[in-house]
Amino acid sequence: MAQLWGGRFTKSTDQMVYDFNASISFDKKLFAQDVRGSRAHVKMLASVGVITDEERDQILDGLDSIEADVNSGALEITSEYEDVHSFVEANLIDRIGDAGKKLHTGRSRNDQVALDMRLYTRDQVDATSQALKHLLETILGIMEEHIDTIMPGFTHLQKAQPITLAHHMGAYFEMFRRDVLRLSDIRERMNYCPLGSGALAGTTYPLNRDMTAELLDFNGPTLNSMDGVSDRDYLIEFLSALATIQMHLSRFSEEVIIWNSNEYRFVEIDDAYSTGSSIMPQKKNPDIAELVRGKTGRVYGALTSLLTTMKGIPLAYNKDMQEDKEMAFDAMETVQNCIVLFDGMLATMTFNKEVMAESAKKGFTNATDAADYLVNRGVPFRDAHGIIGQLVLYCIDKDKSIDELSLEELKAISPVFEEDIYDSISMETCVNKRLTTGAPGHEAMTFEIKACKEFLNSL
Known part of the structure; x- marks a missing residue:
């Protein structure tokens, strides 16, 4: 078909050049946004007298019919057109004429x-925020249910101190809370309308850009027409936020994979979110968690790609910027799918409370509290540290936990120990005496859960 820009040209475009230049295969995702932008534009044109009200109504009716036919499948967006903008305009002319x-x-x-991509990205920011909100609700539910479920906390993948499952989940709540806030910041910063910037220098028509911005729910128009057509900072910011979200999901997935292993057995993944082996009948694999972890590199790649594309582009628009779409679209879809699937896996997961508690007990996670016990009875901290180190070596040799030792065994290492040591180093005591803000104690976690609820209610 003839191109909408063909008046300057006397020869048709080479087919390979046309295919290389065309973007219809991927920018058809922008169809709804393109129609929405066109509706706002034509309403504004009529309001300033550039077109008549009758022409406005004809165009709006034509756009409505095209949208209805595309949505019903009666009209297909095909490679006959160079891009989605050409598709809409050509079909509009076919239907309503001049x-x-x-x-x-x-x-x-x-x-x-520039408008279509900004509208699409804004929609995706909102969709991602909603998916994260649901994930946060799932995490909060686990926190409430497991406020007293004891498990080992880790550093360097070594058992460190006893915490609760609620406390561990609360750490991920904070990560995803920051992600939601980050998306809110991005949305506010990007919410300015580039339509009316023209090719780069505005236009001689008396456009009312404030009206267009208002019709499209923007805070206002962009203030520089060159920046309006060449800015992709908002998309880079969004891809950066998606990369961070995916990193958080990947860390969480790694822990689920570890917890699901035969050695840990902290969790049981629901059958609906795991698969078996084609050869080993005993296997139950954490495929969703592994795929979420694996897709993280894919999202990082989209961010790196766009940063690399944009780094050498002079003002204003250049065709290079067509490369802002395919990988960005993929990253947006990938992250939303990962959030939803991980959320479903987490919501249906069973936590083996007894195994977690026993792991904390066998891992000497109360060693620090045993040292604190000695310090509170006048033993210098460095000496107490050494005494408990000896105690742990003894326990390893005897294959016992600290609280399984008799008082005689304890006193053989330090005469300072008395009967009250057992209460002081019980898992429950070790957790619940930690009451500072952000700690795993019941009182502190009650405060944290309340704050988490308030945050979700504010969204």
């Missing part, structure tokens, strides 16, 4: 695609 040719008045494909 009035359709006025749609593009005062507009360039440069500011048109």
Whole structure:
């Protein structure tokens, strides 16, 4: 078909060049946003007298019919068209004639695609925020249910001190809370309308850019037309936020994979979120967690790709910027799918409380509290540290936990120990006497859970 920009040219485009230049295969995702932007643009054109009210209504009716036919499947977006903008305009002209040719008045494909991509990204920011909110609700539910479920806390993948499952989950709540806030910041910063920037220098038509921005729910118009068509900072910020979200999901997935192993047995993954082996009948694999972990590199790649594309582009628009879409679309879809699937896996997961508690007990996670016991009875900390080190060596040799030792065994290492040592180093005591803000004690966690609820209610 003839191109909408073909007047300057006397020869048709080489087919390979056309295919290489075309973006319809991926920018058709922007169809809904393109139609929405066109509706706002044509309403504004009529309001300033550039087109008549009758022409406005014809165009709006034509856009409605195209959208209805695409949504129903009666009209297909095909490679016959160079891009989604050409598809909409060409079909509009076919349907309503000369009035359709006025749609593009005062507009360039440069500011048109800048608008479409910004609208699409804003929609994806909102969708990602909603998915994260649901994940946060799932995490909060686990925190409430397991406020007293004891498990080992780790550093260097070594058992360190006893905590609760609620406390561990609370750490991920904080990560995803920051992600939600980060998306909110990005949305606010990006929420300015580039339509009306033209190719790069605005237009001589008396456009009302404030009206267009308001119709499209933006805070206002962008203030520099060159930046309006060439800015992709908002998309880079969003991809950066997606990379961070995916990193958080990957860390969480790694722990689920470890906890699901035969050596840990902290969790049982629901059958709906795991698979078996084609050869080993005993296997139950944490495939969802592994795939979430694996797809993280894919999301990082989208961010790196766009940063690399943008780093050498002079003002204003250049065709390089067409490369802002495919990998970005993939990253957006990938992260949302990962959030939803991980959420479902987490919500259906069973936590083996007894195994967790026993692991904390056998891992000498109360050693620090045993040292504190001695310090509170006048033993210098460095001496207490050494005494407990000897005690742990003795326990390893005897294959016992500290609280399984008799008082005689304890006194043989330090006469300072008395009968009250057992209460002082019980897992429950070790956890619940930690009451500072952010600690795993019941009182502190009650406060944290309340704050988490308030945050979710504020969204």
